[in-house]
Amino acid sequence: MTSTPISPTRAGASRDRAEELLRALVGSPDARLREDQWHAIDALVSASRRVLVVQRTGWGKSAVYFVATALLREQGAGPTVIVSPLLALMRDQVAAAQRAGVRAVTINSANVTEWDQINAAIAAGEVDVLLCSPERLTNPDFRDLVLPRLAASAGLIVVDEAHCISDWGHDFRPDYRRIRTLLEGLPPHTPVLATTATANERVTRDVAEQLAMADDTAPLVLRGALDRESLQLAVLPVTNPATRVAWLTAMLATVDGSGIVYCLTVAAAEQVAAHLRAAGHDVHAYTGRTEPAERERLEADLKDNALKALVATSALGMGFDKPDLAFVVHLGAPGSPVSYYQQVGRAGRGVARALAVLVPGEEDERIWEYFGALGFPSESQVRAVLRALDGGGVHSLAALETSVDLRRSRLEMMLKVLDVDGAVRRVRGGWEATGQPWSYDAERYARVDAARLHEQRTMLEYEQTSSCRMAFLRATLDDPGLAPDWRCGRCDRCTTVDLPALPTGEQVTAVREQLDQPGIEVAARRMWPSGMATLGVSLSGRIPATEQAAPGRAIARLDGLGWSGPLRDLLTGPDGELPVPLRHAAAQVLDDWQPGVDALVAVASQGRPRLVAHLADGLGRYLGVPVSGYVVPTGDAGRHDVNSATRLAGVARRLHLAGDHAAVAGRRVLLVDDVTDSGWTLTVAARLLRLAGAAEVLPFVLAVR
Known part of the structure; x- marks a missing residue:
């Protein structure tokens, strides 16, 4: 994708100074910027551009915004605001920033007691980077009092994991749609950087269109090849839970290093972790039920190799950074190859070889169907909520539950979409109607459902393919660097992957009895x-x-x-x-x-x-x-x-x-x-x-x- 050049509005960035900052950031005296890293930094610092970087996990996207932040601050620019989706990512990024002398703080649901102190530090100019969760963008006090001041003075806006903006992204989040409103209210020439590792051509195009400036100037898009040279992909045959868990028990005893085991449900993660601990493996469950303080402790233990593995749901996904992660095993397949690529990308970032093994289950499609049924509600359900709000006043979630037959999580998701669409507004105490007209975009929701079903079929094709698995994933993500007939030479379709065989007999019986x-x-x-x-x-x-x-x-x-x-x-x-x-x-x-x-x-x-x-x-x-x-x-x-x-x-x-x-x-x-x-x-x-x-x-x- 091409874009129209913009005349520089700041002093030109120095590559020598940028690489000096990079070396401090990564702690290596030999570190050098990749060409696209430098192109992105220069476009942000020298030309106040809007830039979309689509690069594989481990490529160094965070280095772009931290180095750019340091250069902009040296020129007198305001602080950088980073919208970041997960607490794990925030913790890693704050630590990385400090190594480069960048003063970074975070506002999220886990540090409510520190918000006043952080806001005072921002006002005093003592903060270089503020990381906030997308949910903060819809919080009334933050949205109305803090965010406008930040947006007006920000030297750089960063949208991390930008595929979440798109309806077509594997991890679409309604809160992320508020970012477009934030971008529309920025002063002219405020540089904006969006980054993701998991965007196919359609998602890339959608995000780029949302980043476009008011004068339709397109952003600079930098897409790189998505091969992960260290990953050795393998898929085992579809089997039952006892066989999968028995295989995993044996596999953990033979593989070196520590890693992540992904399960599709909370209950499965907790059961698998309990079995592995009983078998003598030092593992713990990590799910949406895990308390924030416990999550932080478990992440630290895994990074220190004090654990063999975390048995996790997708709660441990974007942003977890452990360069020497030796393996990622999926007990059950995610419903999207894009999501799968993103999760296996946690492994092998700083080691020569890492295993990524998919062990699909007989129940996978049933679980996909369950989660797929939790899409955007029907028009009648939406209209029922709008009618309740049209009566005037502020309505809490609990009050609105009495107007519509939706679970609270789906009701809140629907309200966030309506908020972005302008039909409702979140305020202190709940939600109120704006009085603006709103139409139910049934065609759009049907397209999203069709895309989800297509991704599920593609995931089954990945399991069954006889061709190179990495080539399959790269093609699915529309990798511009994928050459015809390319093969990775590492996966179980290109060579032999040394893994334990699926167990039978007494081993499976023993696990089944335990489960x-x-x-x-x-x-x-x-x-x-x-x-x-x-x-x-x-x-x-x-x-x-x-x-x-x-x-x-x-x-x-x-x-x-x-x-x-x-x-x-x-x-x-x-x-x-x-x-x-x-x-x-x-x-x-x-x-x-x-x-x-x-x-x-x-x-x-x-x-x-x-x-x-x-x-x-x-x-x-x-x-x-x-x-x-x-x-x-x-x-x-x-x-x-x-x-x-x-x-x-x-x-x-x-x-x-x-x-x-x-x-x-x-x-x-x-x-x-x-x-x-x-x-x-x-x-x-x-x-x-x-x-x-x-x-x-x-x-x-x-x-x-």
């Missing part, structure tokens, strides 16, 4: 959602202790390993009796739990009545307690994929206690159901039983969705 240890705690609800009166339900505040359920038990989560597979098969198949293996699993959970109940009540199921009746009768016989009654639903079961308030309203209206209430008075009751999701069915049923005189209610379900 098949049934029993997880089912936490009890303690608070009713706010705003229930709006839905005609008179429940509010904290649930009284005399109406609460006790913690319960389930055999397993549906998104995990081990028993998750048989449970998924059972709950997606026809209604019928509980299979014998799951009867044994349920009995084992009860033996380990020892609930000490003297009555049993089941939640009558409309979708699986035979299963629940058979489960209740079997548990009653096993425990030697009578089935004392049923909590019975009336009317349509309603949707489960809705927000908390809507789900509770439906459950509260439908459930009632049938049978002799005296049969539960003063008793410890086992409350039986097939599956729990939001927890409201168990919570409302337990409340009914407690109000009928039950001394305690202990839920038991087959699965947690």
